[in-house]
Amino acid sequence: MTIDRDDIPAAELDPREEIEVHPKGNLILQVGGKSLYRRVRRLIVQSDNIGNFGSRWAAAVARSEREGLFSRRRILHLPNDDANMMLVLMWLSHPWHMGKVPKQLSFRQLLAMTSLCEKYDMNLQVSPFIRRWIVPHQSKLLVPGREQWLNIAYQFGLERHYITLASHLMMNCRADKEGDLLVPGRHEKLADHIPEEALVEIRRRRIQALAAFFNVVYIYVEAMENEDTCQAKLPLSPHEEIQAVLKNERTMCTHTNHGELVRYLKSHGYWPPITQAHTVPMSVNEVFQCLIATPSIRFRPVHNKSLQSAEAPSSKDTPPRDIAVDIHYYCDVGKVLAFQLNEVKGKLEMPITRDTTDAMRVNAETSGLQAEIQKEGILPSVPNDEQRR
Numbered sequence: 001m002t003i004d005r006d007d008i009p010a011a012e013l014d015p016r017e018e019i020e021v022h023p024k025g026n027l028i029l030q031v032g033g034k035s036l037y038r039r040v041r042r043l044i045v046q047s048d049n050i051g052n053f054g055s056r057w058a059a060a061v062a063r064s065e066r067e068g069l070f071s072r073r074r075i076l077h078l079p080n081d082d083a084n085m086m087l088v089l090m091w092l093s094h095p096w097h098m099g100k101v102p103k104q105l106s107f108r109q110l111l112a113m114t115s116l117c118e119k120y121d122m123n124l125q126v127s128p129f130i131r132r133w134i135v136p137h138q139s140k141l142l143v144p145g146r147e148q149w150l151n152i153a154y155q156f157g158l159e160r161h162y163i164t165l166a167s168h169l170m171m172n173c174r175a176d177k178e179g180d181l182l183v184p185g186r187h188e189k190l191a192d193h194i195p196e197e198a199l200v201e202i203r204r205r206r207i208q209a210l211a212a213f214f215n216v217v218y219i220y221v222e223a224m225e226n227e228d229t230c231q232a233k234l235p236l237s238p239h240e241e242i243q244a245v246l247k248n249e250r251t252m253c254t255h256t257n258h259g260e261l262v263r264y265l266k267s268h269g270y271w272p273p274i275t276q277a278h279t280v281p282m283s284v285n286e287v288f289q290c291l292i293a294t295p296s297i298r299f300r301p302v303h304n305k306s307l308q309s310a311e312a313p314s315s316k317d318t319p320p321r322d323i324a325v326d327i328h329y330y331c332d333v334g335k336v337l338a339f340q341l342n343e344v345k346g347k348l349e350m351p352i353t354r355d356t357t358d359a360m361r362v363n364a365e366t367s368g369l370q371a372e373i374q375k376e377g378i379l380p381s382v383p384n385d386e387q388r389r
């Protein structure tokens, strides 16, 4: 994960390895040492006190061992936890240390704190500080490399942040040959950053969105193959011959649009039709931008009867300067598809399950952010795709 640039500096904490958190300490939390968390600290706490933080801590304390054969202290090894953030968590849980709690955390530290809160069910303990820690980072919600914001949003119940980021990923992640999602603009797998359940839902909604866009296009191609889709208002004529010529104009309009669309799709690798949306490597946004850019044909009327009959459009209508061209304005494949694709885009399902929403609402209550979220303007608005452009 490469997020150091633009991150706020890591909070500096008491440099000593062994720290007495409780004056009557009888339990050593030996934290860190493995994988991400190299730094080791020995935090001396009181076992009854720690056990009272909740069932997860009670279970952890029960796993502790005697420090040595003749020692009265016990030791609990927590090699996979971040030692610095565990120290902050212990300060938060012992009121007389509250003044030592840092006012700001770097993004990495915030992530480590999020993991601890999840693992030990400690939202309540961090609630006095969590808003202050989160706010400086939220303007970078959509910056590539910060996808683990999803974990933060989930753990503390920031629903709007979660939906904004998950939707952004659904729209902007490409997929590799195995179908795994990539961080937008990078060759890293998204899987390294976020939880599997979130990933499954984002992937599922991405495939649905791609399929929905391709569907619009292929259904229209099929319609053009089955009948004339031309919308031009051509005059009725009592003469069969003229009527046939006018009918012919509709067919020519349809064929021209059809041919142009198929050629355009082929040039982008979307013809013959894509039947397996999950094999498409491009992002949903890229596919959308490509399809919506289907060129306008500007089919011109061929029969002079149709020219004569073209009604002058009202001033409110879209810009038909050249009436001869504009009787085929509404059958132009570029315009028809742009309208239909935008409509589908507006109705795409968000990549969040009911279970995730419910869990986040419970988390918002324990983190104390529920009340904050309801007070409008307390948490500044999250950036969305539009604002970023």
Ligand SMILES: [Zn+2]
Residues within 6 Å of the ligand: 229, 230, 231, 232, 250, 253, 254, 299, 327, 328, 331, 332
């Ligand atoms: Zn037409």
